[in-house]
Amino acid sequence: MSQRFSDLDIVIKWSGSTDLRLDTFLNRAFRPTKSALSKQYNLDYIFTGGHDPDLKIWNRRDGTLYKKLSGHTGIIARIVNISEGKVASGSHDRTIRVWNIHKGECLHVLTNPSEVCGLTVMSPNILVCGLCTGKNYVSVWNVAENKNLVDLQDHSNTIWTTLRLTPSLVVSGSADGKVNIWNIDTKTLVQSVRKHSDWVVDLCSLSESSFASCDTSNNIYLWEFKENKLECTGELQGHIKDVSNVAKLDEKTLVSCSSDKTVRMWNLITRQCTRTITCNAQVKGLSVIDKNVIACGVGTNVLLFDLSSTKQEPIMKIHTHEEHGNYVVL
Numbered sequence: 001m002s003q004r005f006s007d008l009d010i011v012i013k014w015s016g017s018t019d020l021r022l023d024t025f026l027n028r029a030f031r032p033t034k035s036a037l038s039k040q041y042n043l044d045y046i047f048t049g050g051h052d053p054d055l056k057i058w059n060r061r062d063g064t065l066y067k068k069l070s071g072h073t074g075i076i077a078r079i080v081n082i083s084e085g086k087v088a089s090g091s092h093d094r095t096i097r098v099w100n101i102h103k104g105e106c107l108h109v110l111t112n113p114s115e116v117c118g119l120t121v122m123s124p125n126i127l128v129c130g131l132c133t134g135k136n137y138v139s140v141w142n143v144a145e146n147k148n149l150v151d152l153q154d155h156s157n158t159i160w161t162t163l164r165l166t167p168s169l170v171v172s173g174s175a176d177g178k179v180n181i182w183n184i185d186t187k188t189l190v191q192s193v194r195k196h197s198d199w200v201v202d203l204c205s206l207s208e209s210s211f212a213s214c215d216t217s218n219n220i221y222l223w224e225f226k227e228n229k230l231e232c233t234g235e236l237q238g239h240i241k242d243v244s245n246v247a248k249l250d251e252k253t254l255v256s257c258s259s260d261k262t263v264r265m266w267n268l269i270t271r272q273c274t275r276t277i278t279c280n281a282q283v284k285g286l287s288v289i290d291k292n293v294i295a296c297g298v299g300t301n302v303l304l305f306d307l308s309s310t311k312q313e314p315i316m317k318i319h320t321h322e323e324h325g326n327y328v329v330l
Contacts, residue, residue, distance in 0.1 A: 041081040049076030078119035090116030118162035130159025163203035173200030214243035238273040245286040257283035
């Protein structure tokens with residue numbers, strides 16, 4: 001299991017969501033998903049990164065390279081939108097970099113004690129990241145002041161993913177199998193639940209009180225946080241290998257992707273799989289572009305599917321990197 005993400009080659013984020021998974025990323029000519037801050041930013045661009053530490057920006061309408069941002073010296077693990085013209089990237093070089101995408105300038109460098117794996121925007125000036133390799137912190141940063149506000153500690157292994165649940169609550173998922181709820185205002189752990197039997201690698205918001213999680217086995221769990229209590233409310237069963245990403249399609253539908261080479265649609269009411277799309281390689285990334293269009297990372301390609309159609313074929317293919325391919329994470 002230790003090689004799963006060290007072999008990561010590409011991260012792609014559609015700029016339409018605040019946590020561009022890639023939580024993420026392809027914001028092409030399709031209307032992208034609403035961000036966690038209820039705003040849409042940088043809709044004309046697609047952002048990619050990976051073992052090549054350059055952050056690349058692509059025109060979403062024709063797929064041409066718009067700009068290349070250099071500065072990271074390690075794998076780019078996450079890319080998130082902050083505001084119009086501004087994104088942040090988290091890297092295994094232990095830094096978070098904030099970029100002006102039009103000028104191609106790095107505005108801020110936030111240095112952490114360990115590799116950055118998860119990254120979430122809480123507000124335009126507050127970022128939260130998840131760290132790994134012995135420093136398993138949820139770190140809260142003030143971007144304007146270039147200041148680490150607090151390191152929240154409880155996890156015993158790498159924090160692969162973080163999620164903004166409310167303006168003050170952040171969720172973290174870790175290789176220790178735990179899902180934690182933190183209050184960044186009071187700087188306290190609200191609750192910790194170990195439900196997963198393997199690495200928790202992605203989280204997605206369903207509402208201000210509910211979210212979904214997935215792991216490197218084949219598990220997808222649904223969660224509700226009410227009256228200061230976190231409860232697992234259900235499980236979605238169908239994938240036969242590790243689930244890489246989960247994303248909300250609409251109020252009743254969740255989408256997931258897996259190393260079993262499939263993308264699955266789930267009815268959140270019945271908890272049943274309603275559709276399966278089979279790809280020719282492991283699917284390591286997923287982003288919802290609008291209510292019908294999703295982007296998936298398959299090998300060196302990003303494939304777009306129109307879920308309103310019964311066709312299995314993608315409606316668009318973007319070849320993002322030639323020299324290193326394998327995995328794309330949206």
